Amino acid sequence: MDKKSPILDVQGLRKSFGGLEVLKGIDLAVHPQELVFIIGPSGSGKSTLLRCCNRLEEATSGSIWVDGVDVLSRSTDINRLRQRIGMVFQSFNLYPHMTALGNVTLALRKVLKLKRDEADRRGRAALDDVGLRDKVDAYPYQLSGGQQQRVAIARALALEPKIMLFDEPTSALDPELVGGVLNVMRAMRKSGMTMVVVSHEMRFAREAADRVIFMDQGEIVEEGRPAEIFGNAKHQRTRTFLQNVLAG
Amino acid sequence: MDLIVETFFNLDVLREMYPFLLDGLWMTLQLCIVIVPCGIVAGLCVAILFSFRFRPLSWLVIVYVDFFRSFPPLVLLIFIYYGLPFVGVDIPDFAAVVLALTLNTSSYYGEIFRAGIESIPRGQWEAARSTGLGFLQTMRYVIVPQAARNVAPDLTSNTLEVIKVTSLASVVAMPELLRLARVAQGLTYNPTPLIAAAAIYFVLLWPLVRLLSRMERRMIAGR
Ligand SMILES: Nc1ncnc2c1ncn2[C@@H]1O[C@H](COP(=O)(O)OP(=O)(O)OP(=O)(O)O)[C@@H](O)[C@H]1O
Numbered sequence: 524m525d526k527k528s529p530i531l532d533v534q535g536l537r538k539s540f541g542g543l544e545v546l547k548g549i550d551l552a553v554h555p556q557e558l559v560f561i562i563g564p565s566g567s568g569k570s571t572l573l574r575c576c577n578r579l580e581e582a583t584s585g586s587i588w589v590d591g592v593d594v595l596s597r598s599t600d601i602n603r604l605r606q607r608i609g610m611v612f613q614s615f616n617l618y619p620h621m622t623a624l625g626n627v628t629l630a631l632r633k634v635l636k637l638k639r640d641e642a643d644r645r646g647r648a649a650l651d652d653v654g655l656r657d658k659v660d661a662y663p664y665q666l667s668g669g670q671q672q673r674v675a676i677a678r679a680l681a682l683e684p685k686i687m688l689f690d691e692p693t694s695a696l697d698p699e700l701v702g703g704v705l706n707v708m709r710a711m712r713k714s715g716m717t718m719v720v721v722s723h724e725m726r727f728a729r730e731a732a733d734r735v736i737f738m739d740q741g742e743i744v745e746e747g748r749p750a751e752i753f754g755n756a757k758h759q760r761t762r763t764f765l766q767n768v769l770a771g
Numbered sequence: 772m773d774l775i776v777e778t779f780f781n782l783d784v785l786r787e788m789y790p791f792l793l794d795g796l797w798m799t800l801q802l803c804i805v806i807v808p809c810g811i812v813a814g815l816c817v818a819i820l821f822s823f824r825f826r827p828l829s830w831l832v833i834v835y836v837d838f839f840r841s842f843p844p845l846v847l848l849i850f851i852y853y854g855l856p857f858v859g860v861d862i863p864d865f866a867a868v869v870l871a872l873t874l875n876t877s878s879y880y881g882e883i884f885r886a887g888i889e890s891i892p893r894g895q896w897e898a899a900r901s902t903g904l905g906f907l908q909t910m911r912y913v914i915v916p917q918a919a920r921n922v923a924p925d926l927t928s929n930t931l932e933v934i935k936v937t938s939l940a941s942v943v944a945m946p947e948l949l950r951l952a953r954v955a956q957g958l959t960y961n962p963t964p965l966i967a968a969a970a971i972y973f974v975l976l977w978p979l980v981r982l983l984s985r986m987e988r989r990m991i992a993g994r
């Protein structure tokens with residue numbers, strides 16, 4: 524495949540819930556190793572956009588391609604495709620009845636059909652990558668929020684996805700636990716992972732994002748390099764949003 | 772006082788009749804050993820079919836559950852036992868009892884599992900599906916284990932009910948505990964075997980009752 528072709532290519536994406544149109548024609552291309560940051564007010568459709576990309580939500584119209592595969596085609600094996608799209612949720616969504624290692628290895632064993640010891644090896648490596656080598660046998664309730672989120676990241680990473688989608692990964696965390704998760708994301712970026720991040724961590728965006736996208740009312744209002752968006756936004760809507768967010 | 776002991780707690784009668792009671796107990800246990808797992812599996816299937824959220828299927832499930840929950844199990848048993856031979860279906864006694872009580876109890880187990888499955892947050896589904904697990908894999912590895920744990924007290928309580936309801940089989944001359952206790956009573960003109968049967972039921976059920984209240988207390992504490 525052409526090296527410059529995007530990993531994620533969204534074109535003309537529309538999504539309605541009943542009569543309410545929450546995505547009004549989104550175009551977005553994310554290239555290999557890019558970190559794209561999506562910001563925008565509550566209800567602007569950020570989560571819905573991410574969730575359409577792995578079909579947790581069915582798009583109403585438009586096209587979505589991930590790693591050269593047509594996501595919306597009926598003939599696409601969606602379970603196969605989802606292995607290549609890691610997703611991290613605001614509320615972690617760890618399986619409470621399984622240990623950290625159990626959480627990470629479930630899909631390795633049942634989807635990739637790896638043997639138990641091979642799955643364990645890869646699971647341990649993934650937990651090691653997120654700094655939780657000593658927590659493999661802990662259950663979610665024994666972990667802090669930050670640790671739980673890192674397990675959730677390891678769970679997605681262990682499948683060796685082509686792209687990772689983060690939906691407000693730090694919003695449910697106490698402030699002192701945010702840093703640990705961001706560090707993991709920094710390391711992923713360094714290792715070349717392609718990432719789309721919905722988040723309000725503006726400092727992190729400034730430092731790590733290649734591109735920042737501002738969404739409002741189901742549309743992409745503007746996008747640009749972090750310095751452009753944060754220092755010199757073209758649209759009043761963007762500036763108002765940023766003022767509100769930065770004012771706390 | 773002697774009269775009471777002699778009538779209700781007559782050891783001679785008990786000594787003479789305990790083989791009957793043991794046979795009856797064994798049959799009751801056999802019924803439970805077959806009906807409880809059948810009911811649980813059927814109930815789980817019913818609940819899973821419902822959660823496909825495919826309209827016609829959900830509708831069928833609701834009809835099934837409502838029908839067998841409102842059908843008195845004794846009537847159902849008599850219907851199957853005496854009714855089916857009329858239409859040419861010859862079914863062994865044991866199978867008739869198992870069928871009737873499984874139909875009855877699976878509707879209750881089904882409702883319990885359905886409530887359990889619905890108690891699991893959507894995020895669990897989304898996390899599992901987003902890693903490529905299919906619907907049934909998600910059910911099996913993620914949803915049902917948590918759901919079963921959440922409704923364990925209800926499952927236990929329904930299992931208690933099943934064990935009690937096997938005594939209905941005495942009506943169709945199934946040689947289970949109650950039936951044989953009554954036979955023994957007839958042979959000896961003495962109600963001691965019935966008292967003994969009651970005691971056996973109690974010994975059988977009481978540990979489950981204890982377990983149930985332990986679980987209920989733990990669920991409340993876990994909140
Ligand atoms: N399942 C659903 N059914 C109906 N409406 C929905 C559903 N999911 C989302 N919506 C609506 O779609 C709109 C966009 O929601 P979305 O969750 O994508 O916003 P968001 O940008 O992620 O907001 P937030 O910052 O609060 O997470 C909202 O108006 C929301 O109420």
Ligand SMILES: [Mg+2]
Pocket residue numbers: 569570571690
């Ligand atoms: Mg959201």
